[in-house]
Amino acid sequence: MERIACITRVQSFSACHRLHSKQLSDEENRKIFGKCNNPNGHGHNYKVEVTVRGKIDPVTGMVMNLTDLKKHIEEVIMIPLDHKHLDKDVPYFADVVSTSENLAVYIWNNMEKVLPPSLLYEVKLHETENNIVVYRGE
Secondary structure: OOOEEEEEEEEEEEEEEOOOOOOOOHHHHHHHHHHHHOOOOEEEEEEEEEEEEEEOOOOOOOOOOHHHHHHHHHHHHHHHHOOEEHHHHOHHHHOOOOOHHHHHHHHHHHHHHHOOOOOEEEEEEEOOOOOEEEEOOO
């Protein structure tokens, strides 16, 4: 019998951003995003959970080697995002508002490029203790 399991790796990173849409006026941005529209930005200590789902290999007993998952997270999340200003240091956010929703999509898209096909199951991004986004590629 084939067994399916999910494994999750948790990683923390710090970054700053400014919620600001180029498609809106400065007044509209202030009204919608409030203090998060501060021209100098603001920071978060994010926590991200990357979950993969697949068949448990009968030989290794693993869905995926966690060492490999850790390396991919380092490459996709830590190097480009940790201690960065998302809007200024990450080209993707030059024209995309750096909300947690869009950050989760960014992480998903880039994790999907480095993981084996159909293995990525979920990206859960904790912006704060109370604000969490879950993205499953839809």
